[in-house]
Amino acid sequence: MNTATRRTLAALALVLPTLALPQTHPAGGHVHPAAGPAQDPAAAADPRRPVAFPEPLRRHTLANMRDHLLALGEMQDALAKGEFDRAADVAEQRLGMSSLKTHGAHEVARYMPQGMQDAGTAMHRAASQFATVAKDASVTGDLRPALAALARVNQACVACHAAYRLN
């Protein structure tokens, strides 16, 4: 099991028992959902570590994230049309190791805890691996390895989202 998967499972292990809690209250028991921030159930159920970015960097990062999602969609669209080189280029330029400079990864990294940096690196690596595998698909005609590689990129997004949030 890789680190990203372990982190996701650890996060799930934290969330799941919390989600189950309300059902353990006996029927008719008194619950005070508005009892104050310390007992805010939403906050208690959020196991993600808050990370502080300076405001301009936070906005820039979220805009980047929205482009990540757009890129994933474009990769799926390209795969569906058999445009393997386009799928590979989108992955490498927008999410892969080649995207690190355009994302200003260097400045952002110093505000990130080590685990978050590692999750980012894992995502960039997975995207570059997808680019290689998608190019292979244009030779073999077999879509399945590319889809599996795409799923690993998606898992890398999910692993970081499960562990961190911006405050």
Ligand code: HEC
């Ligand atoms: C290194 C960590 C990390 C990785 C990897 C990562 N994200 Fe994010 N992403 C975040 C954080 C942190 C937020 C803010 C979440 C919050 O504060 O609730 C976020 C937010 C987002 C948002 C919401 C943007 C908005 O405007 O609010 C989208 C969409 C998103 N990510 C997509 C993706 C996609 C798609 C991938 C993978 C290709 C990805 N992210 C990979 C950390 C990451």
